Amino acid sequence: MAHVSLKALEKIYPNGYHAVHGTDLEIQDGEFIVLVGPSGCGKSTLLRMIAGLEDITSGDLEIGDRWVNDLDPADRDIAMVFQNYALYPHMTVYNNMAYGLRNRKISKEDIDAAVRGAADMLNLNDYLDRRPSQLSGGQRQRVAMGRAIVREPALFLFDEPLSNLDAKLRNQMRIEIRNLQKKLGTTSVYVTHDQVEAMTMADRIVVLNAGQIEQIGTPAEIYHQPASVFVASFMGAPPMNMLEATLNGAGAIEVAGLGAIGALNSTPYSGPVKVGIRPEKVKLSNRQEGDNQPFIHEFTEELGAARLVHGRLGDMPFVVNLHQEDMIPEGALFASLPVETLHVFEADTGKRVAV
Amino acid sequence: MKSSVTSATNLPKINRRRRLVKWETVIDHSVLILGSALMLFPVLLTIMTSSYDKLAFAKNGLQFGWSDKFIENYNKALFEPSGFSGTIDGMTMLSNSLILGLGFAVGKIVISMMAAYAIVYFRFRFATFSFWIIFTTLLLPLEVRILPSYEVIQSFGLTNTYTGLIVPLIASATGTFFFRQFFRSVPEELVEAARIDGAGPVKFFIDILVPLSKTMIAAMFIIMFVFGWNQYLWPTLITTEEGMFTLVRGIKNIIQSFTDSNAIPEYGVGMALTIITMLPPVLIVVFFQSWFVKGLTESDK
Numbered sequence: 001m002a003h004v005s006l007k008a009l010e011k012i013y014p015n016g017y018h019a020v021h022g023t024d025l026e027i028q029d030g031e032f033i034v035l036v037g038p039s040g041c042g043k044s045t046l047l048r049m050i051a052g053l054e055d056i057t058s059g060d061l062e063i064g065d066r067w068v069n070d071l072d073p074a075d076r077d078i079a080m081v082f083q084n085y086a087l088y089p090h091m092t093v094y095n096n097m098a099y100g101l102r103n104r105k106i107s108k109e110d111i112d113a114a115v116r117g118a119a120d121m122l123n124l125n126d127y128l129d130r131r132p133s134q135l136s137g138g139q140r141q142r143v144a145m146g147r148a149i150v151r152e153p154a155l156f157l158f159d160e161p162l163s164n165l166d167a168k169l170r171n172q173m174r175i176e177i178r179n180l181q182k183k184l185g186t187t188s189v190y191v192t193h194d195q196v197e198a199m200t201m202a203d204r205i206v207v208l209n210a211g212q213i214e215q216i217g218t219p220a221e222i223y224h225q226p227a228s229v230f231v232a233s234f235m236g237a238p239p240m241n242m243l244e245a246t247l248n249g250a251g252a253i254e255v256a257g258l259g260a261i262g263a264l265n266s267t268p269y270s271g272p273v274k275v276g277i278r279p280e281k282v283k284l285s286n287r288q289e290g291d292n293q294p295f296i297h298e299f300t301e302e303l304g305a306a307r308l309v310h311g312r313l314g315d316m317p318f319v320v321n322l323h324q325e326d327m328i329p330e331g332a333l334f335a336s337l338p339v340e341t342l343h344v345f346e347a348d349t350g351k352r353v354a355v
Numbered sequence: 356m357k358s359s360v361t362s363a364t365n366l367p368k369i370n371r372r373r374r375l376v377k378w379e380t381v382i383d384h385s386v387l388i389l390g391s392a393l394m395l396f397p398v399l400l401t402i403m404t405s406s407y408d409k410l411a412f413a414k415n416g417l418q419f420g421w422s423d424k425f426i427e428n429y430n431k432a433l434f435e436p437s438g439f440s441g442t443i444d445g446m447t448m449l450s451n452s453l454i455l456g457l458g459f460a461v462g463k464i465v466i467s468m469m470a471a472y473a474i475v476y477f478r479f480r481f482a483t484f485s486f487w488i489i490f491t492t493l494l495l496p497l498e499v500r501i502l503p504s505y506e507v508i509q510s511f512g513l514t515n516t517y518t519g520l521i522v523p524l525i526a527s528a529t530g531t532f533f534f535r536q537f538f539r540s541v542p543e544e545l546v547e548a549a550r551i552d553g554a555g556p557v558k559f560f561i562d563i564l565v566p567l568s569k570t571m572i573a574a575m576f577i578i579m580f581v582f583g584w585n586q587y588l589w590p591t592l593i594t595t596e597e598g599m600f601t602l603v604r605g606i607k608n609i610i611q612s613f614t615d616s617n618a619i620p621e622y623g624v625g626m627a628l629t630i631i632t633m634l635p636p637v638l639i640v641v642f643f644q645s646w647f648v649k650g651l652t653e654s655d656k
Contacts, residue, residue, distance in 0.1 A: 053547050074553035086544035090566040099562070100552035147552075 002064035002077075002154035002187055003029045004050070009059035011045055011211075019045040021211045022059065030185045032178070036198040037208035038234065044159060046208070047191045051157050052076050064154055074103075079148035080157040084164060085140045087132040087147075093119075094128040097146045111150075118146040121180065138169045145180065156181065156188040162197065174201060195235050199223070207231045229350040232276045232343055238308055238319045240276040240343070247273045247344065247353070257314035261291045262339035267354065272347035279321035281341035284309065286329035292336035295320070300328065398633070405429070405626035412622035424623055432627035443597040445628060448605040452584055453635070455601055458521040459583025460576050467530025467575075468568070472560055474531070475538040476546065486535065493528045497589055505592055515596045524589060530575055537571050538564065573646035581636040602632040 004027040011020035020042045027033050035043040048054040050061060052073035061069050068076050079100075087096050094115055101111045119125050122142040132140055141161060148156055161177070162170045178201050181188050192198055198205050199219045207214040207222060207230070215227040226232035232240045245255040251264035253275055261275075284295065293313055301308040309320040309328060313335060320335060322328065344353040404411075404418045406425035411418055433445035473479070474486045497504065504523045513519030541564070549559045565572075590601045600608060606628050640647070 051547075051551065053550065073547075073551045078551065080548070080551050082544040082548060084542060084544055086542065086548040088545065088548075088563055090563075090569075099554075103553035103558065147548075 003027060004155060004187060004189070005060075005062045006046075006050070007060040007062075009046070009049060009061060010057045011042070011049060011054060012057045019211050020049065023213055025206060025213070025216065027187060027189065030187055032181055032188045032190065032201060032203045033206060034190045034192060034198040034202035034204075035206045035208055036192055036195060036234075037214075039193060040210075041208040042211035043191045043193075043208045045211075047157055047159055047189060050155070050189060051078055051080050077154040078157055079151045079153040079155075080159065081141075081144045081148050081161045083160040085132070085144040087140060087143055089132055092129050092131060093124060093135070093143050093146075096132065096143055097150050100147065100151055114150040114152075115146075118149045121149065121183075122146050137165050138173060141165065141173055142176075145177065149180070149184065154187065156186050156190075158188065158190040158192075160192055161190075162192070163194070170197075177201070195237065199235070205235075207234065209234075225352075226276075226343060227352050229274055229276070229345045232345070236278060238279050238321065240278050241282070241313075241316075241318050243275045243277075243313065243316055243318075244347070245273050245275045247271060253339075253342070253344070255293075255314065257316075258293050261293060261337050262342070264339065264342075264344065267344075269346070269353045273353060274345045274347055274350075275337075276343040276345065277337050277341055279308065279319045280306075280323075281338060282318075282320045283336045283338070284320055284322065284326075284329060284333055285336065286331040286333060288334050290336065292334040295333040295335040297328070297333055398630075401626050401629055405623055405630055407623055409619050409622045409624075412626075413619050428623040428627040429631070431621070432624045432631060435624075437621075437624075443600055443605070445602075445605075445631060447598060448600050448602045449631065449635075451599060452601040452603065452632070454517055455520055455586065455590065456580045456584040456635070458517065459524055459586070460579035462521060462525040463527040463530050463579045463583075464572055464575050466525055467527045468534050468565075468572075470531045471534035471538055472564065475535055476556070486531070489526075489528050489531050491528075492526065497524065501588065501592065504589075508593060514593050515599050519593050520590060520599070521583075524583070524586065527579070530579070533575060534568065534571065537568060541567060570646055570649045573643055574649075577639055577643050577647050580639055584636050602628065606632060 004025075006023055006025040006027075008022040008024060009020060010018075010022055012018050023046060025033075035046060037043045045054060049056050050063075052068070052071060056069050060067060063076055063078065073080075088099065091099065097115045097118060098111050101114060106114075115128075116125075119128055122145060124139070124142055124146060127135060127139060127143075132143065135143065141164075144161065158177070162173055165173060174197055190197075190201060199222075202219055204216060204218055205222045206216050209230045215222060215231045217225070217227075222231060222235055226235065226240075229242065233242060243255050243258075245253050245261075247253055247264075247267065247270050249268070249270040251267050253261050253263065253273075255261050255275065283292075285292065288294075295318065296312040297309060298311045301310065305324055307322050307324065307328075309322060311318055311320070311333070318335070345351060346353055400417045400419065403421060405428050407418045407422040408424045408428075411422065433449075436442055436444045470489065474482050508514060508519045508523060511519070513522075545563065546559065549563055554562060585603060586601070587603050590599075590604050594600055594604070597608070606625055
């Protein structure tokens with residue numbers, strides 16, 4: 001149990017590649033932080049820097065109240081769960097979990113108690129004498145979790161632990177990991193590229209892009225108040241619709257090729273912007289009214305609980321997410337974009353415009 | 356229902372076709388049997404000849420049959436002191452050969468594993484370069500460097516010692532290469548997991564890498580043991596005392612020493628000794644065969 005603080009952490013590889021730019025992050029005691037971003041955004045590098053598997057080029061890393069920049073991974077009081085589990089193939093499940101404790105010269109009885117306790121928690125009691133190769137993917141993942149738990153570390157690190165599992169198991173393990181973490185109350189940092197994992201598991205999400213933090217916030221904040229175009233289009237499936245537009249000083253939004261779609265209450269900003277709207281916020285009708293815009297319907301994806309209506313607004317691709325009960329109206333379609341649901345970003349910097 | 360009916364009507368046809376296929380298997384097997392007979396025939400001849408006394412061989416050459424001197428010849432080969440000094444028997448040579456074979460195999464495995472470990476896991480400068488340097492020593496087999504090697508061993512006073520017999524042959528580019536390839540296939544995460552689990556370099560090597568490589572080690576052991584066992588040139592050079600002779604070199608010695616004294620060489624005993632020489636490598640290959648195949652084809656991951 002510990003808080004973790006990252007101060008201006010930098011990672012520059014010997015070949016000059018700047019993987020992580022000055023990163024500041026305060027992780028509270030017992031918090032579940034998810035680092036999310038596209039591949040190559042530096043999220044794994046950042047995690048491995050916390051673990052001590054990558055050197056820190058500059059900046060400070062504290063776990064608990066200790067400055068750990070130069071400590072070996074083994075001395076940082078952390079445990080890590082790897083994507084491919086990284087179980088020792090020649091050891092039984094029991095020994096896999098006990099190995100780290102044995103290296104720390106803990107007494108046999110204590111090791112036994114810790115391993116059996118973890119096995120109880122993870123339903124691994126019947127498998128303690130098996131080898132990893134005799135286990136299913138989900139069980140291997142549990143063993144990897146068990147190996148982390150027995151150590152009672154100050155910090156759990158997860159490096160895309162669920163990406164080798166099939167979809168069903170992934171959902172189940174996601175819940176298991178989250179429950180376990182809540183029960184143990186151990187501070188956790190979890191890396192994933194899967195936004196569903198990020199949204200469902202995190203206390204706070206850190207969205208990374210090109211080695212820089214785009215936004216830190218609760219899942220709701222990230223979803224409803226994205227700080228940049230990148231966050232807006234990365235989080236959410238289907239992604240947010242983005243329209244090129246201009247904002248004149250009075251707050252009126254003029255979409256390229258469409259005309260005015262409404263006016264914001266007040267904003268001092270004027271100039272080119274990107275206007276985003278979540279597909280589920282768009283309303284479709286077959287009557288032109290107010291500021292709604294002609295929508296050219298191309299095809300529909302049926303998802304069961306919802307349907308995705310793909311088409312164009314002007315010449316820009318546009319997706320509408322309709323609830324299953326909402327039928328697609330007959331005839332020519334018009335999309336209305338409620339002004340209060342719009343997200344406005346500066347076109348050149350991608351930053352959110354305060355509304 | 357329908358499918359079972361069609362399959363029933365198809366059955367005789369399939370059977371007829373199978374009988375045709377069987378001709379091919381007959382041919383395949385005859386080729387294989389012929390091949391193995393050809394390979395085994397000299398061994399068989401040697402075994403049979405080893406049951407005759409020396410005169411039979413001197414008069415009629417190799418024998419295809421069975422005589423009554425079998426036990427006597429093997430007894431002589433193993434237990435009767437012979438050689439120029441009359442101090443060396445088959446058992447001594449057998450134990451010398453075993454020491455050479457085992458020392459050779461174990462030494463090669465230990466050295467090449469450690470070399471490969473250093474090359475793969477420690478990012479020291481010129482690691483790749485030193486690997487290729489090691490690799491190029493494949494171009495310098497013992498025969499090429501035999502004079503300098505002999506000079507070195509001789510100047511250390513290591514002639515007629517096991518050390519002198521084994522150590523110069525121990526460095527192994529092939530072994531290093533095989534272990535390097537194997538270590539590189541061990542997932543990086545395993546190393547990292549071990550680091551987080553508090554295993555230092557030595558602990559990681561002993562606790563994780565060595566157990567993971569055990570099939571590989573077994574395969575290397577077989578190859579190296581047989582290779583060491585069959586060494587002829589180096590033992591011939593380095594051992595001058597008969598007490599240090601290995602089997603491979605002793606066979607020739609038995610026959611030669613009698614030739615020099617104008618007697619008829621003990622051919623029967625020589626044949627017996629040849630068979631004895633062949634046995635240990637054969638046994639090792641037979642016993643470790645499954646490990647051997649495993650080590651070269653699959654990895655335990």
